[in-house]
Amino acid sequence: MNETPMHYCPGCSHGVVHKLVAEIIEEMGMEEDTIAICPVGCAVFAYRYVDVDWIEASHGRAPACASAIKRLWPNKLVFTYQGDGDMACIGTGETIHALNRGENIAMIFINNAIYGMTGGQMAPTTLMGMKTATCPYGRQADLHGYPLHITDLAVQLEGTCYVTRQAVNTVANIRKAKKAIRQAFENSMNKKGTSLVEIVSTCASGWKMTPEQANQWMVDNMFPYYPLGDLKNTVE
Amino acid sequence: MDNKKDIVLLKGNEVIAKAAIRYGYDGFFGYPITPQSEVLETLAADKPWETTGMVVLQAESELASINMLYGAGCTGKLVFTSSSSPGIALMQEGLSYMAGNELPGVIVSVGRGGPGLGTIQPGQADYYQAVYGGGNGDYNTIVLAPNSVQEMCDCMGKAAELTFKWRMPVIILSDGVLGQMMEKVELPPYRPRRTDEEIAKQCPWATNGIGLKNRKYNFMSTLELDPQVMEDRNQKMAAKYRQVEAEEVDYELYRVDDDTEYLIVAYGISSRISMKAIDLLQEAGMKVGMLRPKTLWPFPNKIISQLSERIKSILCVEQCEGQMINDVRLATEGQATVFHSGRSGGMVSSPMEIVEDFKSMARERMSNKWPKGYWMK
Ligand SMILES: Cc1ncc(C[n+]2csc(CCOP(=O)(O)OP(=O)(O)O)c2C)c(N)n1
């Protein structure tokens, strides 16, 4: 980790996940062999915190970028770190195809059900009835369609080897999330196929709540809709 | 693999693929589109991953291909993509990111008639797209313009060199005729791909992790929240662009001498057709020659300005409704009138059509209807 003033809001899940990523790379001794791809979204500055070589991809294209890199540098740890707007909306095509080709990369997916960076607009993962800046009366099926379960879709694709949904709201969950990310990174190194680690996350600012309220809201509303646990593991 | 040259008869598109393998490219990422699909088809048939180790991947879209190029460029690899008009249109955001991060990467554009889906017949309506770009922000890309199958081959080598020398994307702007026609070509000897150590030495800026323990980490980002920092970056790139303009202009003169009265300016396939037209016109006693830009950016402004001083007028031949003509007009600095000749939408001029356009231009000039420097299309 670098000494960088934190740009994330208090209580934001991004910061916790960054720390896990940094710890795992260090524990694996992979500093010289990691190529990390950050998204457009609040995590656009991920490179400021974890001192490995980083590439900021354009909005949604991180999986394409990572696919090429892993093929050209097959012995490196290559992973993307993306938000729900980045991975499940503008970049759905690149996401599905990287997963389906079974690219030997890890994908970390921060699902906070909102566009955090641009100020709290509706995301493809926004829950039914949830209010955002662009669905101020709550998400409605006839106007906005349904939340996209991209992680569940990933399970169906033959290229994926490991698909899991985690959270970082409690110490126990943080431990599990760390184990999951480490497994995904090892899969990339062992060329087992694509790993997708979804982290069901909070965005207190976008949700217009305090960090405590946001955590509780996530437990009450997000977890029933996006249940935690492994969805697929062909490596074990 | 032998390292001798080979003389073969091939299509322009096939030569792009074979040249890439021989020039030691590390990878290709592309999506099928007519009239350039033979590039990926040839690579798939030749299986370079089994010989030179070159990666070949059919991407899910041109959006993906250009972002694959972007990622690869960030890590210091020599990679290229190939596409045609609508596909190149999709790549513009990625090109802007590549230029903004000062990355290497080669883009082969085999033009067809447009706009929209257009036709699959050859066109030169993507001059603006290549030279001025559709990506956002202050940036340039080097644009090479081959006019033969041999030059398609040579441009792959030249682009590989220029893209690392200047750390900017290089576009090879070709067209459907050059892509599809067969000509005799001398392929270069095999050049080995660079080793990881060579890449690390050549590209200390690259984000590939090599040597991280002994250096600060590298990152590629185009985001600058502080406008002053962004302006500083732009000015640094602009200074580089001015240097490229000073050093990399390339052009060819055809039958131009001290007595030349009229000039044709044409690139790519139009220059080949114009050569025939010039031969016919010279036989008829006209003092006409051609200037062919081999680089469209940087553009050969200086020589056009010098020639404009002493000639009567210029005919700009291109297979579109007139795009390069505006750069030619600027280059004349008002010293010569520039007229347009060309077909569009997938139609291609015959030498006789150029001869006819030339004659009406000469009549206009002789009638003295247009004062020197009047801009007329
Ligand atoms: C092509 C393009 N379109 C739109 C944007 C504006 N934009 C920046 S971040 C973002 C949404 C990010 O949301 P998400 O991926 O969920 O990340 P979060 O900030 O929530 O972590 C958008 C729409 C952009 N930068 N580029």
Ligand code: SF4
């Ligand atoms: S806006 Fe949301 S996602 Fe972004 S830093 Fe703040 S809490 Fe985190």
Ligand SMILES: [Mg+2]
């Ligand atoms: Mg989000």
